[in-house]
Amino acid sequence: MSRVFVISDTHFGHRKIIEFESAARPFLTIEEHDAALVERWNAVVTKRDTVWHLGDVFFGTNGHHILGELNGYKRLVLGNHDHYPLGVYQAYFGKIYGAAEYDGCLLTHVPVHPNQLLRYRKNIHGHMHSKSVGDPRYVCVSAEHTGLAPILLSDVTRAA
Numbered sequence: 001m002s003r004v005f006v007i008s009d010t011h012f013g014h015r016k017i018i019e020f021e022s023a024a025r026p027f028l029t030i031e032e033h034d035a036a037l038v039e040r041w042n043a044v045v046t047k048r049d050t051v052w053h054l055g056d057v058f059f060g061t062n063g064h065h066i067l068g069e070l071n072g073y074k075r076l077v078l079g080n081h082d083h084y085p086l087g088v089y090q091a092y093f094g095k096i097y098g099a100a101e102y103d104g105c106l107l108t109h110v111p112v113h114p115n116q117l118l119r120y121r122k123n124i125h126g127h128m129h130s131k132s133v134g135d136p137r138y139v140c141v142s143a144e145h146t147g148l149a150p151i152l153l154s155d156v157t158r159a160a
Contacts, residue, residue, distance in 0.1 A: 004102075005045055005072070005150035008054035008079070008109065008126020009142040010037055013063020021129055024144035038069050040149035045071040051150050052102070053093070054126040054141060055079020055109030067092035072150075075100075079109035079126060103157045111138050124156055 011017040015030045027033040045051055049072040056079035058064050064084070067074070076082070076093040077100055089096055100107045106120040110127045114135075117123060123138050130144040139156050143149075 002046075002048040002050060004153045005049060005051045006054065006107070006124060006141050006153045006156060007041075007051065007143055007146055007150040008140075009056045009129060009144070010053070010058070011056055011081075011143075012037065012058035012066045014059035017059075021144055024130055025148070034063075034066055037143070037148055038066060040147070042069075042071045044149050044151075047071050049073070050075065052077065052100070052107060052153060054107060054124070056081045056126060057089075064088050064092065077107050077109055102153060105157050111140075122157065124153075 012034050013030060018025045018027050018030060018033050025033055027036065051072040052075050054077045057067065057076065059081065074093045075095045075097070076089055077097045082089065086096070104120060105122040105124050106112060106116065108123060108125045111125045111133050112123050117137050124141055125138065126140065126142045128140045129142045132138070132140045141151065141156065
């Protein structure tokens with residue numbers, strides 16, 4: 001049976017991320033970082049599973065090649081740093097969105113304005129890295145909040 005996972009802000013190939021988020025990403029090099037994230041991803045996600053990536057996938061000209069090593073059928077909600085040509089993303093993601101709905105929750109990269117939550121139970125988002133909004137209606141799934149690996153989306157949508 002296939003499962004559905006979620007993660008955001010992997011930042012493959014982004015050398016500065018291990019500086020900016022050193023507590024959660026304690027790696028000496030970006031190559032070590034990327035290898036660890038691939039290993040953690042593939043340890044929980046099978047080829048039959050679906051992963052919603054909520055943006056800020058990679059940086060640089062070679063960062064996207066690592067996406068081919070990741071298990072699962074991947075869907076992308078574009079983030080503020082996902083500015084490469086659409087074809088680059090289409091090579092690795094089955095579907096690409098600006099925002100999406102899943103199980104009554106809104107999936108976005110950046111947290112939405114609270115007025116938008118009138119129609120949704122929660123806003124599952126990224127962008128905040130190790131920070132959070134501080135409101136239980138918002139769930140940050142940046143890699144820093146998920147142990148640097150995708151987590152089950154059903155667990156996130158069920159949580160209070």
